[in-house]
Amino acid sequence: MENGTLAYIDYVAKVKDTGEVLEATREADAKNLGVFDPTERYSPRLVAVGEGWVLKGLDEALAKASVGEKLTVEVPPEKGFGVRDPSKVKLINEKKFGEKAHDLFVGAEVEVDGKVGTVRYMGSGRVQVDFNHRLAGKTIVYELEVVRTVTEPLEMAKALLGRRLFIPEDKLNLNIEGDIATIVLPEEAFLLEGLQFVKRAVSSDLFKFLKALKAVRFIEEYKSPEAEKPKEASHPAGAEPQEAAPPTEKA
Structure with a gap:
């Protein structure tokens, strides 16, 4: 490929x-x-x-x-x-962890100075932390x-959108007309952490893989609670709903 x-x-x-x-x-x-x-x-x-x-x-x-x-x-x-890089294994004074030192154990994941590592050894007031990837x-x-x-362009766009927005495919509303892609975001997407970053990343992906696109539009769609309710059959004022007549039997 x-x-x-x-x-x-x-x-x-x-x-x-x-x-x-x-x-x-x-x-x-x-x-x-x-x-x-x-x-x-x-x-x-x-x-x-x-x-x-x-x-x-x-x-x-x-x-x-x-x-x-x-x-x-x-x-x-x-x-x-x-x-594995031996220089990424550090011996750190237990005091650096403050009150959290009491919660440490071998195998625990810790963050030190913005770097994430794994506790490999504890003793004598010191903690050995391995900053290599596990x-x-x-x-x-x-x-x-x-x-x-x-x-196919539309399928490519939907695939790229689905990679960033973890929402069922049947709820992803995307359309391409000419050189503009329009994405209607369902309400489930509004609570996603970093949604603005996700939208920017989706746009970047679409421009990269669909060279003909010139613009990407996002529409946030809110539906009225009333629109979600099933419609009931209406009857004239004061009239009682009538039961359907039984089917006519064939002679």
Whole structure:
């Protein structure tokens, strides 16, 4: 697949040396592997080949893959989450954590000076924190299938919108007329954290992959509670509703 191709892929990602399942895009796989999460929405993952949306090693493999192909990809640390760097393991005085020091334990995730790390050791008033990514130094194995590519402009736009707005597809109202894309946001979207940032990111994606677009418009739609109520049959003032006559039997 060429760079910039939008494609949907299904996969299971595992840590090679431990077998730990990191992610599964199919519900059946998640259940079989014992990692099913009922709050998770299982579906093929949208990727843009060569755009860095996935690990570098996986990106390179997708560039050589074709639709319908099933393959196993091993991503080494240098093309994945990085090689472990001993200099990122720091010994920190327990006092730096203040009152939170009482809540620390080995394996806890902590933030120090804007950096996130994992507690590896505690003792003698000091805390060893590892600021490497927890998967640094690990080879990641993907068992994947390229499900399909997305090439039609409106479908591309909907796919890109769905990547940023985690809302059911049947509630995404998007239309393209000429060089203008119009997106009607449902009320569910109004409570999304960082909605303005999401709108800017969606616009950037659309301009990048749909070169003909000149403008993106967002419409926030509020529906009247009355409009949601089912309409009742009306009757003339003072008149009683009549029962339907029984069907006439055939002779």
